[in-house]
Amino acid sequence: MSADSIRSPWFWLTALALVLLALFVLYPLLSIVGGSFSGEGPSGWAQLVSTAKYREAVLNTLILASSVTVICTLIGVPLAYVTARYSFRGKALIALLPLITLVIPEVIAAQTWLMMLGNNGLITKFLREFGIRLPSFYGWFGLITSMSFIYYTYVYIGTVAAIGKFDVQLEEAAQSLGTPPGRARLKVMLPVILPAILASALLVFTMTVGNFAISIILSHGMPLLSVATYQAAVSEGTTSITMQSTLASVSVLIVMSVLFLNRWIVSRGRYEIVQGRGARPVPLEGLRGLMVAAPAGLVVAISLLPLVTIALGAFTKARGPVMQWGTWTFENLERVFVTAPGPLLNSLLYAGIATFISIAFSAVVSYLVVKKPNVLTTWVDYISAIPLALSGTVLGVGLLAAFNGGWLPLTGTSAIIVMAYVVRRMPFGMRNAQATLHNIPNSIEEASISLGSPPVRTFFRVVLPIMLPAVASATILTWTTTVAELSASILVYSGGRETLPIQIFRLIDSGLMAYASAYGLVLVAVILIPVILANRLFGIDVFSSK
Structure with missing residues (x-):
């Protein structure tokens, strides 16, 4: 120097x-x-291996993150495709409204899902009057449902951008050689946009692993890594200090391992977004347009329910934990x-x-x-x-x-x-x-x-x-x-x-x-x-x- x-x-x-x-x-x-190696007695890593609740917390977190990632990908990728490739009534709203979910704090999302589908939720009580009993929203059902309808937006944003940059002439070239349209998309477009899908899926996985607000509110005693780390952090004693560091270290290791796996998958092939002439959206009218718009609109509507519920709840009169729906007040x-x-x-x-x-x-x-x-x-x-x-x-x-x-x-x-x-x-x-x-x-x-x-x-x-x-x-x-x-x-x-x-x-x-x-x-x-x-x-x- x-x-x-x-x-x-x-x-x-x-x-x-x-x-x-x-x-x-x-x-x-x-x-x-x-x-993670400090404190009296065995190290945090030894306690992690020997304690059932910690092992279960790690396993549950991996299962939850994998499930949410798969569901978000199954929702986000098709929604991105129909938004980028088709034109139908209501498309502008369906393309824009998912972005609003990005600014709804997770603690509010967890709260409002409980207000709708909790044991005394608005929708739960309404359906109960007709003899329909929903499963408890606590545990796996609530965690996977709420996180999926929050995080799918990240897959949607990353994928719709990649599809928009894809040169449709490559797809047309494959079709001119006799490849059916559906197979041409799988064989030509999917490998090109795969890195964007994987990057978005990785983001969802890491956010699910580190999620705290939804996990602690909806887990209802089910061991999860982020909740166990928080509980160890707010406890007293040397053991808790050691375990909070160990559990935090495990979270970092999981994220790093998935990051390396993602890079390894992408490195095994040559993927490149070839920018050129983008595909012109195909107009859909009548029944075909409705068949595309209805499922997409339903997904967006469900993901926006927390915003509607929080607005109604803020003006609803309550006596302690009992909300008197239909009675309005400014006291809150x-x-x-x-x-x-x-x-x-x-x-x-x-x-x-x-x-x-x-x-x-x-x-x-x-x-x-x-x-x-x-x-x-x-x-x-x-x-x-x-x-x-x-x-x-x-x-x-x-x-x-x-x-x-x-x-x-x-x-x-x-x-x-x-x-x-x-x-x-x-x-x-x-x-x-x-x-x-x-x-x-x-x-x-x-x-x-x-x-x-x-x-x-x-x-x-x-x-x-x-x-x-x-x-x-x-x-x-x-x-x-x-x-x-x-x-x-x-x-x-x-x-x-x-x-x-x-x-x-x-x-x-x-x-x-x-x-x-x-x-x-x-x-x-x-x-x-x-x-x-x-x-x-x-x-x-x-x-x-x-």
Whole structure:
């Protein structure tokens, strides 16, 4: 490394970024691994093998994640295909509405599914009057159903984009050689879009493994990895400290193993999206259009039921856990804004600070990685991507293990909540910023410097304004996911620092669904209003970054 490189301010900025990433990403991760071997008696790994409930939690999690992934693929891929290849009445709504499920927090989704199909749910009681008894929504049925109708959207988005980029001339060439249309799609198009399907399926699998909100609300005592990790984290004693680290380590190993398996499958063949002339949607009228639109519309309608239920529940009068459907009141919302506004204020404060820090850090570090590479930037790039493989529960355990006392005691403070938000959502900003920077010619920056502008000033006056649309999009995306965060924050928060998702979770646990609905409706509004304003006023498409 040359002396000029060492004297460069960019090198020292990179070194500072590496130190911060090592402190708040690597150190908690290493604390988890080390904690699994600490404590008195046998190591956490020995306890994991010898204890039936832990073995069952791992097995149940693998079965649940595999089942949800398969179902989401079976729903998302056909929905993407009919949306991309056919034109029918109502297509615009069917193509757009699934995206709304992405901004419905999982804790609200779990709550509203219970309000509809729980033991005393609205639909359950309605069908019971006609002698129809639904199976209990707790356990496997509820977990698989609710997660499938949330996560299929990720498969749908990834697949519809791949189909849209596929050159239909390849398919037509196969048909001209005598291959039937259906077989041509299987033999030509499917292998080309397979990497996109696998990447989306991997995302669903990892999200299911790390899911906390739905798992703890609907599992009803069934052992699951994320729930067992949380229970070990909130317990007392050395054994629990060891087990929370061990269970968190198992979660990371599962995600890493599936990631390597995905890459191995893709590497065994050459897959490439050949961009060219996309297929023109085939118009469907009459019965054929109805046969396509009806199943697609049903899937979308079911996935949007949580949003409708939360709106109704927020204005429904209740006596304790008993909701009086059809009787309306504003008392529930009065509690949110007047009686107990703390969770709302905390969410706005913590998420606002975390979003600002995350976006500022991501913009600067992405600039260093793409435009000012040096001996340290590769490490910065690798470490900044680690949170993508960590669930919120794992991150919360890592932060507790790393900063519970010692030289930097953050446990019990607002700072650890903000830090959990920043680390968990930082990769969103990094991805957006790096994608934009790769498209900015170096000649623009070089021209500014040649005219006498210092490098740092050039970054702020030339590069940053060009990055602004991507930064704004990443800001909205980071805000929407941060303000809905539960799995990490519920482990690190302390009394008086409850956020909206934590308050909703506590109310659900107490059976106070009406109050939970009011807080949930406000949370959805806090998420959707910035998205709508960004789209209407600035033309920012938040979902394009996904």
